[in-house]
Every structure is written in C-alpha cells, then in structure tokens.
Amino acid sequence: MFSLQEIRSLNELELAVYNYVISNADKVYHMSIRDLSEQTHVSTTTILRFCKKMNCDGFTEFKFKLKTLNDNNGVAMPTEDAAQMIDFFKKINNQEFDQLLDRAAEMIVNKDRVLFIGVGSSGSLGKYGARFFSNIGKFAQYLDDPFYPVPDGYYDSSVTIVLSVSGETEETLRQVSRFKRKSSKIVSITNYETCTLAKLSDLNIAYYMPLIMVQNELNITSQVPVVFILEMIGRKIQKLLQQ
Numbered sequence: 001m002f003s004l005q006e007i008r009s010l011n012e013l014e015l016a017v018y019n020y021v022i023s024n025a026d027k028v029y030h031m032s033i034r035d036l037s038e039q040t041h042v043s044t045t046t047i048l049r050f051c052k053k054m055n056c057d058g059f060t061e062f063k064f065k066l067k068t069l070n071d072n073n074g075v076a077m078p079t080e081d082a083a084q085m086i087d088f089f090k091k092i093n094n095q096e097f098d099q100l101l102d103r104a105a106e107m108i109v110n111k112d113r114v115l116f117i118g119v120g121s122s123g124s125l126g127k128y129g130a131r132f133f134s135n136i137g138k139f140a141q142y143l144d145d146p147f148y149p150v151p152d153g154y155y156d157s158s159v160t161i162v163l164s165v166s167g168e169t170e171e172t173l174r175q176v177s178r179f180k181r182k183s184s185k186i187v188s189i190t191n192y193e194t195c196t197l198a199k200l201s202d203l204n205i206a207y208y209m210p211l212i213m214v215q216n217e218l219n220i221t222s223q224v225p226v227v228f229i230l231e232m233i234g235r236k237i238q239k240l241l242q243q
Contacts (some may be wrong), residue, residue: 002091007054007208008193013042014050015192021066022076022087027184029067033059084210088225091208101229104187105236107203108133111159116138117175118163125223126163129230136238145173155182155183165221166213170238176200187212189226205229 002018006082010018019042021028028036036059037044047059052133056062091097091112108114117128126142133140140161165170167190175199176186188201198204207225214220 002087004091004093004097004208005241006055006204007091009053010050012194013046016040016042017047017050018208020125022083022130023210025083029063030065034214035154036084036153060164064235084222086222088207088209094140100203101232104203104205104233105240107139107185107187108159108161108233109186109228109237109240113155113158115158115160115179115184116140116142116148116163117172117179119169121219121223122163122165122172122226125159125226125230128227129234131165132230133237134233136234138237146178155179155184159185159187162186162201163226164188164197165191165219165223167192167197167227169197171198172238173200189222189229231243 002022007015007018017036017040020036024039033038033044033047036047040047040178044082045216049243051057051059054062056065097159100240114130116130117123118126123142123144130140130142158179160176162172163174173196178198180186186201187203187205188197189205189207190198191207191211193204193206198206205230209222209225212220212222225229
C-alpha cells in the first residue's frame with residue numbers, strides 16, 4: 001500500500017501522517033479524520049491530500065484499504081516497532097529499490113578506494129559497513145578524521161559512502177563538500193531523499209522510518225534499515241567481484 005514512489009511524493013506534513021499511520025494502524029481504523037488531524041498536528045486538508053497520493057478518494061476508503069491489507073495478511077496486529085519494520089521491508093520489496101542497490105554496488109566495485117564517513121551512531125555503522133565490505137572482498141575504510149592530509153589525487157578513484165539519518169548534520173555536509181571537491185563520488189544513505197545530503201550526492205538511498213527524537217536533540221530513529229541496505233549492497237558487490 002505504501003510504495004516508495006508514493007512515499008517520495010509526500011511533503012513534510014504528509015510524511016507526518018504517514019509516520020503516524022504505520023506506527024498506529026490499529027488506532028487509525030477507529031479514528032475520524034479530525035481525530036487523526038489532532039494526533040498528527042496537520043489539517044484535514046493535508047490528510048485528504050495524503051489519502052489522494054495513496055490512491056484513495058478519501059479518508060474512509062484509505063481506512064478500508066488499510067484494514068483490508070492487514071486482514072489479508074492473516075496475522076495479528078504487530079506492535080508499533082514491528083509495524084515499522086514490516087512496513088520498511090514491504091516498501092523496498094520491489095524492482096525499483098533493487099535496481100537502486102545495483103547502481104550503488106556497481107559504482108562502488110569500480111572504484112579503487114571505498115571510504116565511509118558519518119558522525120555519532122552513523123559513524124558506528126560506518127565502521128560496521130567498512131568491515132563488512134572488507135569481509136566480502138572489497139577493501140573499505142572508515143574515516144574518523146576526514147581532514148587528515150593526503151596526497152593530491154588520492155581520492156580521484158574513490159567513492160565515499162555517507163551515513164546520516166537527517167542528512168542535515170553540518171559537520172557531515174562540510175565533509176561531503178570537501179570530498180566532492182577532491183572528485184570522490186558520493187553515495188548517501190539517509191532517512192529522506194529530500195534532505196541536503198541527498199541533493200549533494202551522486203546516488204542517494206532513502207529508507208523512510210519514523211523520526212524519533214529524545215530530549216529534542218538525540219536521534220534514536222531505527223538504524224535496522226541502514227544495516228540491511230549495507231549488507232544487501234555488500235552481497236551484490238561480492239557477486240560482481242566473483243564475475
């Protein structure tokens with residue numbers, strides 16, 4: 001029901017509706033459009049636009065399709081966290097997303113150097129990604145100091161894989177601008193493809209998970225999709241290397 005193409009068409013307010021729906025599908029069945037409007041802090045007009053982009057004539061039809069989809073699955077309503085994961089795997093289970101991973105793998109396998117950058121939890125995943133790629137035969141490095149001096153031309157045949165949930169972290173954006181000036185190709189993995197980092201990248205892969213913040217500054221959005229994406233790209237690289 002929620003395809004990548006549909007999600008990409010949503011603006012910021014409509015994404016707020018989408019995030020609430022996938023986390024609270026069991027509640028949405030019993031809501032009026034005004035109830036959902038209050039919970040998501042958007043207007044009823046925004047909700048109607050969201051329904052239209054989901055190929056529904058109105059909110060009533062949207063609720064019916066949502067309930068029918070769950071009933072056809074023949075399973076009990078999952079918990080909030082499980083619902084988010086199930087939605088992620090459903091929306092990437094298509095040829096379009098698989099081709100996106102193919103493009104990333106082909107870009108990476110043809111470069112002499114593979115570099116990972118990221119800050120905070122994204123940095124930890126960058127270390128994991130570099131080790132995973134190295135394990136499958138494509139040597140990669142995580143740069144904890146991207147400003148370390150290197151000879152001119154060092155990055156000419158490189159690809160930099162940038163991990164960031166928001167895609168708006170100033171330090172990461174400065175690093176990306178520096179690597180682009182040095183002719184490194186940029187592959188980014190972010191939560192939304194409308195962020196600044198995605199626009200700076202040669203290739204962006206977005207996973208669209210509900211954004212979760214604590215204390216208004218700490219991001220605890222699930223990173224399970226990032227690990228999955230890195231591993232899928234790694235396996236595609238392994239196949240290309242074997243060929």
